[in-house]
Amino acid sequence: MSAVLDARAIGMTFRNGDEMTEVLRDVDLVLEPGELAALLGASGSGKSTLLSIVGLLLRPTTGSLEIAGSRVDTLSDAERALFRNQRLGFIFQFHHLLPDFTATENVAFPAAAPAGGMSAAMRSRARELLARVGLADRMDFPATRLSGGQKQRVAIARALMNKPQLILADEPTGSLDRVAAEQVLDLMREVNHEDKATFLICTHDEKVAARCTRRVMLKDGRVEQALQEN
Amino acid sequence: MFALTVAHRYLFSNPAQTALLVSGVALGVTAFVFITALIQGLAINLTEQLTANSAHISLEPATRVARVLPGAATETASVAIVSTFQRPQIRTWGSTVALLRTQSGVLAISPQISGSAFIVKGETVAPVAVTAIEPADLDAISAISANIVSGDANLGSDGILVGARLAENLGLSAGEPVLLRTDRGIDRLLTIRGVFRTRVQALDERVAYLSIQTARPLFRLPEGVTNIEIKLVEPAEARDVASFLQQATGLRATAWQDKNASLEEALTAQARTGRLIQAFSLISVLIGIASALSLSANRRRSEIGIMRAFGVSSAFIAAVFILQGLLIGVAGASLGCLSGFALCSWLATLIRPDGTMALPIAPGEGGYVAVFALTTLGAVLASVIPARSAARLDPLEAIQQ
Numbered sequence: 001m002s003a004v005l006d007a008r009a010i011g012m013t014f015r016n017g018d019e020m021t022e023v024l025r026d027v028d029l030v031l032e033p034g035e036l037a038a039l040l041g042a043s044g045s046g047k048s049t050l051l052s053i054v055g056l057l058l059r060p061t062t063g064s065l066e067i068a069g070s071r072v073d074t075l076s077d078a079e080r081a082l083f084r085n086q087r088l089g090f091i092f093q094f095h096h097l098l099p100d101f102t103a104t105e106n107v108a109f110p111a112a113a114p115a116g117g118m119s120a121a122m123r124s125r126a127r128e129l130l131a132r133v134g135l136a137d138r139m140d141f142p143a144t145r146l147s148g149g150q151k152q153r154v155a156i157a158r159a160l161m162n163k164p165q166l167i168l169a170d171e172p173t174g175s176l177d178r179v180a181a182e183q184v185l186d187l188m189r190e191v192n193h194e195d196k197a198t199f200l201i202c203t204h205d206e207k208v209a210a211r212c213t214r215r216v217m218l219k220d221g222r223v224e225q226a227l228q229e230n
Numbered sequence: 231m232f233a234l235t236v237a238h239r240y241l242f243s244n245p246a247q248t249a250l251l252v253s254g255v256a257l258g259v260t261a262f263v264f265i266t267a268l269i270q271g272l273a274i275n276l277t278e279q280l281t282a283n284s285a286h287i288s289l290e291p292a293t294r295v296a297r298v299l300p301g302a303a304t305e306t307a308s309v310a311i312v313s314t315f316q317r318p319q320i321r322t323w324g325s326t327v328a329l330l331r332t333q334s335g336v337l338a339i340s341p342q343i344s345g346s347a348f349i350v351k352g353e354t355v356a357p358v359a360v361t362a363i364e365p366a367d368l369d370a371i372s373a374i375s376a377n378i379v380s381g382d383a384n385l386g387s388d389g390i391l392v393g394a395r396l397a398e399n400l401g402l403s404a405g406e407p408v409l410l411r412t413d414r415g416i417d418r419l420l421t422i423r424g425v426f427r428t429r430v431q432a433l434d435e436r437v438a439y440l441s442i443q444t445a446r447p448l449f450r451l452p453e454g455v456t457n458i459e460i461k462l463v464e465p466a467e468a469r470d471v472a473s474f475l476q477q478a479t480g481l482r483a484t485a486w487q488d489k490n491a492s493l494e495e496a497l498t499a500q501a502r503t504g505r506l507i508q509a510f511s512l513i514s515v516l517i518g519i520a521s522a523l524s525l526s527a528n529r530r531r532s533e534i535g536i537m538r539a540f541g542v543s544s545a546f547i548a549a550v551f552i553l554q555g556l557l558i559g560v561a562g563a564s565l566g567c568l569s570g571f572a573l574c575s576w577l578a579t580l581i582r583p584d585g586t587m588a589l590p591i592a593p594g595e596g597g598y599v600a601v602f603a604l605t606t607l608g609a610v611l612a613s614v615i616p617a618r619s620a621a622r623l624d625p626l627e628a629i630q631q
Binding site for chain 1: 231232240243532533535539543626
């Protein structure tokens with residue numbers, strides 16, 4: 001089976017006036033299907049930048065990127081948006097739910113917006129996902145009436161809506177209390193285990209990394225260690 | 231359409247703010263409707279006042295010009311000269327009237343003999359403009375019968391009707407004999423059958439009515455008439471109809487607008503001023519919509535960012551904001567048209583002590599279709615700037631904020 005993510009010699013340099021800042025240098029990263037990988041590193045190590053490049057939100061200065069067998073670093077903006085919608089799932093530190101919509105509508109949104117409307121099948125899948133993340137009794141709640149942990153679980157369900165091949169999580173437990181953080185981590189592990197979904201979780205929390213099947217350590221823009229099996 | 235659902239949710243997420251925005255648009259539209267109805271009302275009022283007692287089209291003989299007559303190839307040229315003694319007249323007026331009666335937009339026709347004369351009362355002499363008509367057509371152009379203040383409107387074979395101011399100036403009253411001296415130097419003793427008061431100074435002070443039969447010998451016109459006056463169903467069409475009649479009859483046709491060029495200029499200037507005010511009303515509405523949607527786009531940066539992150543197209547984001555503009559425009563324009571109509575209708579009921587309208591406003595002429603279309607279109611255009619800015623938002627930047 002081919003790799004879900006195959007990033008080769010990724011480099012990223014930011015220009016700020018005359019000043020050039022090299023954030024990533026020759027980063028190679030391959031994720032096989034079903035991996036639950038933690039992307040670790042100190043602040044400023046470049047892990048968020050790498051996650052954004054893999055998530056097609058940022059174009060690398062150098063290197064090549066393949067996701068699920070497709071070369072994606074050469075795609076146009078519109079093609080990247082479509083690829084993100086169909087193949088990638090995102091979970092952010094802050095849930096970024098749409099406050100004017102219910103939990104079900106938030107989950108179904110990534111499928112409903114490109115389709116021009118929310119079909120019964122989309123609604124049904126959204127409700128299944130909400131039930132799976134333990135929010136069967138909150139499906140029709142407006143997003144504003146959910147707790148922080150519940151919102152993050154809705155965000156996980158939303159990330160799964162379009163059955164992505166790669167789910168990218170940026171400090172997914174960073175804004176949660178300990179109990180909620182544990183629940184969210186358990187949920188991601190469960191999805192990884194049951195769906196064989198591939199995760200790349202950006203974190204600076206060793207406890208989170210310890211529950212992943214693999215650790216990728218970034219230091220000064222380079223991959224320092226990319227091997228560990230839990 | 232899912233973008234419409236999102237736009238609707240965004241608008242209703244803060245009902246008070248949306249209500250304020252729609253009210254602002256409605257207020258601008260109301261101002262537009264009020265100004266339009268007032269300007270149109272003023273124009274209609276002025277036109278009605280001007281045309282109520284005068285013809286919409288006058289048909290007169292074509293102007294005669296001196297010309298060289300064709301003749302034998304000799305060195306002597308023949309020249310036709312224009313007689314200043316012979317009164318220009320329409321000899322074929324019967325067939326012209328028959329033609330006019332077949333025209334659908336013609337309301338009334340009055341063949342006339344018009345001329346100048348003096349009314350002599352003892353040692354007092356006053357100039358008058360004589361209008362000689364068929365007695366049956368007395369009210370065709372001006373409502374004379376209804377405005378008789380003494381005597382009656384029955385002209386008979388030796389009767390004359392005079393205006394109230396003329397009667398006051400000369401000390402005339404109904405039933406009295408009066409001497410009429412025409413510009414042809416013919417005198418005739420006539421009887422004042424009635425005195426009228428139309429409240430139009432030019433008529434009440436200067437005009438005397440005779441029957442055509444009485445006027446023929448006085449103006450030496452045994453057959454023809456000097457002019458044919460016409461009233462139309464739609465006074466505004468006078469120029470077009472006059473142009474047609476001039477072609478069809480060979481007579482000189484003059485529309486009322488061409489006789490009152492200064493009024494038309496005044497109305498045009500008034501309309502121009504009105505358009506300026508209307509434009510400012512619309513511009514203020516559009517600026518309001520653009521700024522409100524820009525604020526909304528800014529407030530929702532993170533939501534837009536996350537939508538973009540999970541692959542929602544920039545066209546969808548733009549559509550959400552353009553549809554918000556459309557909804558605001560439609561709601562504000564509808565509300566503004568209704569409130570504008572209500573305001574104008576109420577103002578139209580305000581009456582002065584003399585029975586005239588306090589404001590000559592025409593509630594039905596508020597330009598509703600135009601303002602609805604302009605506001606809706608303008609609202610969509612005003613939302614394009616915030617829509618573009620939202621659609622171009624860098625998802626990463628928005629999420630990191």
